[in-house]
Amino acid sequence: MTSKKNIYLAGPLFSQAERDFNVYLRDRLVEKGFSVFLPQEDGCDDSETRLELRQKNIFENDVKGIDDCDIVVAVLDGGSDVDSGTAWEIGYAYAKGKKILGLRTDFRTFGPEGNVNLMIEVSLDELEKDVQGLLSSLETYL
Numbered sequence: 001m002t003s004k005k006n007i008y009l010a011g012p013l014f015s016q017a018e019r020d021f022n023v024y025l026r027d028r029l030v031e032k033g034f035s036v037f038l039p040q041e042d043g044c045d046d047s048e049t050r051l052e053l054r055q056k057n058i059f060e061n062d063v064k065g066i067d068d069c070d071i072v073v074a075v076l077d078g079g080s081d082v083d084s085g086t087a088w089e090i091g092y093a094y095a096k097g098k099k100i101l102g103l104r105t106d107f108r109t110f111g112p113e114g115n116v117n118l119m120i121e122v123s124l125d126e127l128e129k130d131v132q133g134l135l136s137s138l139e140t141y142l
Contacts, residue, residue, distance in 0.1 A: 004035040005141055008065045008098075010090065011075025012083040013040040022075065025103075025131065029073065032135055033142055037065040066093050071141055073134065074124075076104040076116050087120060094123040099141065102127040103134050 007029055012018045019040055026036045037043070043061040066072065072093040076082050082090075093100050102124040104115050114121060121127060128134040 004033060005070040006037065006068060007034045007138075008037045008069035008072045008089070008093070009039070009075070010072055010086045010093075012078045012086060018078070021077075025073070025075065028131060028135060029138070032138060034071075034138070037069060039065065062089070063092070066096065066098065069093075069098065071099045071101065071138070073138075074100060074102045076102045076120065076127075077106040079106070080108055082116055082120050087117075090120055090123050100124050101134060101137060103131070104128075105130055 009022060009026055009029070011022055011025075013022060022038060022040060026038045029036045039062050043058055043065060066089060072089065074082075074086055074090050076086065090100055090102075100123060102116070102120070104127060109115055115127065126137050128137055
């Protein structure tokens with residue numbers, strides 16, 4: 001029996017809509033058979049704990065989540081450019097040699113460069129445009 005692959009789910013988590021989508025996506029990934037680190041729940045990153053634990057602990061928990069994962073799934077929605085924290089997580093994961101899959105459901109483009117900033121897009125192993133496409137791509141990692 002093989003152990004579950006661990007996914008770090010990176011993405012913006014500052015609005016109710018963002019947090020709700022992250023939970024929805026996490027649940028779909030778990031249904032597929034993955035174990036998921038969701039920073040808004042597993043990284044102690046919410047308005048109450050942010051004041052208690054301070055930013056350093058949140059940072060360290062999230063870095064450990066990336067270190068311990070097999071795959072990073074990065075939600076790249078949120079406007080014309082990627083959330084800055086998500087961009088950092090992608091860069092860190094890339095430097096660590098992690099598999100990185102991006103999800104961009106937002107149809108707005110970054111401009112002549114394409115869907116997202118080229119530094120983000122080239123860092124990705126795959127870029128999907130919907131949840132079903134992401135789930136299909138992840139099947140190769142089960």
